[in-house]
Amino acid sequence: MKLLLLLSAILLLISCGKERHIHLTAKNAVTGAPYPGLNYYVVEExxxxxGTDYTTVATGTLDGNGEKIVPVKIRKNRSYVIRLDPPPNWCYMNEVSYSYTIHGEKSPTFDFTFAECATLQRKVKNTNCFDSNDKIEIYIDNSVHSLLSTPWILNGCADYTTVPTKVPVGNYTLHWIVTKNNVSTDYYDSFNLTENEMKVYEIDY
Incomplete structure (x- = not known):
């Protein structure tokens, strides 16, 4: 009888799991300002x-500092996904944010970062075309490094306008290389985009 009670107690402890305190934060990726009041969810898988069964084991909202420490019972042979509702008008979230899977780590911290949207349109025109061998290579980066690292290349007597596109706010840096008559020249520029701003950026070369 004692052995049965002991086994039952052990099984109960295993099924209850160990309590972990999950630390959540949400900040603006550009300014570092917190996002208070976002809803979070801890889902057990x-x-x-x-197949896979899903159970929400904790939910709530981040505090005024965009943070929350969430006590969660981590059970054996379970995975836990942390989800956070993004803020309105967002165009970027860090690659590891929005959902995480944990397997019983001790008091993990999950930092969510977001950036709001602006609108960018680009116009590139070869206003002094030499011949069909003309080339422009355009490199562009932003504060959250969400853009492709490969250059945008246009050949010949180019005249190209992109469609207006939603992009993250922040600082943008540009480097373009113009090649005409086998001579290459480098140019540099930068600009900043704020939330809901619409910008048309033109390169005439």
């Missing part, structure tokens, strides 16, 4: 014979 269990693999079964009929």
């Amino acid at each position: 269990k693999e079964g014979n009929n």
